[in-house]
Amino acid sequence: xxxxxxxxxxxxxxxxxxxxxxxxxxxxxxxxxxxxxxxxxxxxxxxxxxxxxxxxxxxxxxxxxxxxxxxxxxxxxxxxxxxxxxxxxxxxxxxxxxxxxxxxxxxxxxxxxxxxxxxxxxxxxxxxxxxxxxxxxxxxxxxxxxxxxxxxxxxxxxxxxxxxxx
Numbered sequence: 001x002x003x004x005x006x007x008x009x010x011x012x013x014x015x016x017x018x019x020x021x022x023x024x025x026x027x028x029x030x031x032x033x034x035x036x037x038x039x040x041x042x043x044x045x046x047x048x049x050x051x052x053x054x055x056x057x058x059x060x061x062x063x064x065x066x067x068x069x070x071x072x073x074x075x076x077x078x079x080x081x082x083x084x085x086x087x088x089x090x091x092x093x094x095x096x097x098x099x100x101x102x103x104x105x106x107x108x109x110x111x112x113x114x115x116x117x118x119x120x121x122x123x124x125x126x127x128x129x130x131x132x133x134x135x136x137x138x139x140x141x142x143x144x145x146x147x148x149x150x151x152x153x154x155x156x157x158x159x160x161x162x163x164x165x166x
Contacts, residue, residue, distance in 0.1 A: 025050060025135040029128050031088065032145040035120060040088060042097065042113035044130060051109050054134040055081060065104045078102055082113055085129045090121035121146060122166055129160040 027046040034041050048065050055063040055077045063077060064070045079099035088095045100112035124144050131138045140155045146166040153162045 024139070025131065025137055026139045026141065027130050028141045028143070029086070029126075029130070030143045030145070031124065031126060032143075033121065033124075033147070035147065038117040038119070040090070040095065040097075040115040040118070042086070042088070042115070044082070044086070044111040044113070046109055046111070046130065048104065048107055048109050050131055050134065051078075051111075054131045057134055065102075065109055075099075075101065078111060081130075082111060085132070086113065087127040088115055089125040090115075090118040091123055092125075093118070123163060124166070125161070125163040127160050128155055128162070129157075132157050132160065 025047075027044060027050070029042065029044045032041045032043075033039075052063045052065060055074075058081060059077050062070075063074055065074065082097070082099055086097065088097055095115040095118055097113050097115050100114055102112065103110045124146065126142060126144070128140050128142055130140055136157050138157045141152065142155060142162060143150055143152045144162075144164045145151075146164075149166055151164040151166075153164075155162060
């Protein structure tokens with residue numbers, strides 16, 4: 001019995017480093033107010049395969065982040081996807097949010113957005129529903145940072161709205 005770990009260790013590594021789907025559907029979104037540019041800088045982080053599948057379900061066809069021939073199509077799709085699944089308000093006013101681009105990591109994708117300018121907000125509201133079109137157990141961890149003060153909240157499908165006072 002004490003040598004059971006010798007059996008379990010290879011099994012752990014097999015599942016940890018294989019292409020087996022991950023059992024959790026989670027993403028994170030950081031909404032950071034930049035007092036220099038007077039805008040919000042937003043970074044969304046998602047599992048690469050989840051975002052590919054979410055885009056495929058929404059727009060049809062295949063999307064592959066690690067394939068250069070899909071880059072133009074991916075940029076267009078990710079921009080549309082972000083416009084639909086992310087909204088931002090500061091002090092009761094909807095802000096226009098612009099898509100900046102994305103960056104691939106080995107198993108994740110970072111999506112970059114930036115809002116139009118706004119005065120230092122006292123209240124920030126967001127609607128975040130990334131990957132809700134794909135998973136009914138999706139969790140998005142949202143961090144809002146204003147003037148160095150960080151407030152975080154977990155949004156679990158179907159909950160998509162949050163607000164914070166600063």
